[in-house]
Amino acid sequence: MKLKRAAGVLAVALAATALPIVVASPASADQGDCQLYLFDRGYNVGPKVESACRSGANYSNVGRWVNCYWGLTGIGVRTEDAAGACNAA
Template sequence: MKMKRAGGVMAAALAAILLPIVVASPASADQGDCQLYLYDRGYNVGPKVESACKTGANTRNVGRFIQCYWGLTAIGVKEADAAGACQSA
């Protein structure tokens, strides 16, 4: 009888530990990641960068990457940095 009870307690404890891991949503990037990417590379993050990164993070926008990219390169962000930032968004 004690073995069944111990097994039940262990199962409940294991479930309590694993449930938050299993239920957690997958990590996703956002406009803050895009802005941080550029900030870390020495760019000033102002309203135009914020706008482009917000566009890049909008999952409902089919052309979001290219719009983000164009928005950033139009304000002088290097092409490679714009691509990396928009990929982060």
């Protein structure tokens, strides 16, 4: 009986832990997604990339995508990679 109860408690604990991950919004991109996009394409992710990606994830900034794009292309990121990274942000 104790084994069944322990298994039940464990199952409830696992469900409670996994629930926030399962119900998380799929459109919750951020500057980390932008940086990972560039890292996966072979770019070094340093302070300039972080700054450009941060501006792309700044939801209070209407021109955020443009700021991200120009920030990345201004430091030598290829245009197609910059566009993809800013879309990820």
